[in-house]
Amino acid sequence: MRIDIITVLPELLKSPFEASILKRAIEAGLVEVYFHNLRDYTTDNYKTVDDYQFGGGAGMVMMVEPIDKCITKLKSEREYEEVIYMTPDGETLTQGIANQLSLKENIIILCGHYKGVDQRVRDHFITREISIGDYVLSGGELGAAVLCDAVIRLIPGVLGNETSALTDSFQDNLLAPPIYTRPRNYKGWRVPEVLFSGNFPEIEKWREEKAYEHTKKRRPDLLND
Numbered sequence: 001m002r003i004d005i006i007t008v009l010p011e012l013l014k015s016p017f018e019a020s021i022l023k024r025a026i027e028a029g030l031v032e033v034y035f036h037n038l039r040d041y042t043t044d045n046y047k048t049v050d051d052y053q054f055g056g057g058a059g060m061v062m063m064v065e066p067i068d069k070c071i072t073k074l075k076s077e078r079e080y081e082e083v084i085y086m087t088p089d090g091e092t093l094t095q096g097i098a099n100q101l102s103l104k105e106n107i108i109i110l111c112g113h114y115k116g117v118d119q120r121v122r123d124h125f126i127t128r129e130i131s132i133g134d135y136v137l138s139g140g141e142l143g144a145a146v147l148c149d150a151v152i153r154l155i156p157g158v159l160g161n162e163t164s165a166l167t168d169s170f171q172d173n174l175l176a177p178p179i180y181t182r183p184r185n186y187k188g189w190r191v192p193e194v195l196f197s198g199n200f201p202e203i204e205k206w207r208e209e210k211a212y213e214h215t216k217k218r219r220p221d222l223l224n225d
């Protein structure tokens with residue numbers, strides 16, 4: 001998979017890709033991530049990427065031309081299945097969306113800034129608009145980092161144990177059950193006996209019950225989907 005991220009603040013975005021699982025995925029060649037600084041696609045001395053809103057109103061708007069130049073250049077080099085715009089009014093990111101995107105070959109992610117982008121960018125280039133939650137960030141970069149993390153960990157081979165993404169919370173619309181490790185008894189706080197039974201169908205049943213109880217208590221909305 002290849003991800004091209006278009007941003008005015010590449011430095012805000014880079015560090016999550018330089019540590020831990022994302023770094024290993026890139027080093028193993030399982031994913032390629034490229035950052036494109038929008039200012040490199042400007043034509044004036046000031047490297048202007050934003051301008052005042054037509055019709056008046058507070059806040060600057062990201063201009064269509066540098067974004068067009070950047071996306072058009074990328075598209076001339078390969079085909080992209082999605083051109084995603086990170087914006088608080090997009091569809092809310094879910095595990096299902098992350099699953100879908102993890103199957104793509106090439107995607108572009110455009111990070112919004114200021115008030116957002118000129119509507120013509122959305123009308124002519126964007127195929128999907130994603131929000132990471134009902135709150136407003138100062139730019140799309142942190143949202144793009146969240147999206148990339150959720151997607152990249154699902155690419156086969158990225159996680160050590162292949163089954164581990166399948167048992168995450170949300171993969172089956174349930175939250176994950178409780179988990180334990182050594183010691184078996186800590187200050188009298190005991191690990192549930194069933195986990196030592198060696199009876200794997202029994203353990204699986206216990207986990208399913210706990211996952212259901214936990215979901216019912218904390219996120220009953222998931223059980224209605």
Ligand code: ADE
Nearest residue numbers: 086087088131132137143
């Ligand atoms: N940009 C600003 N707020 C955002 C959000 N909640 N999700 C994605 N991109 C954003």
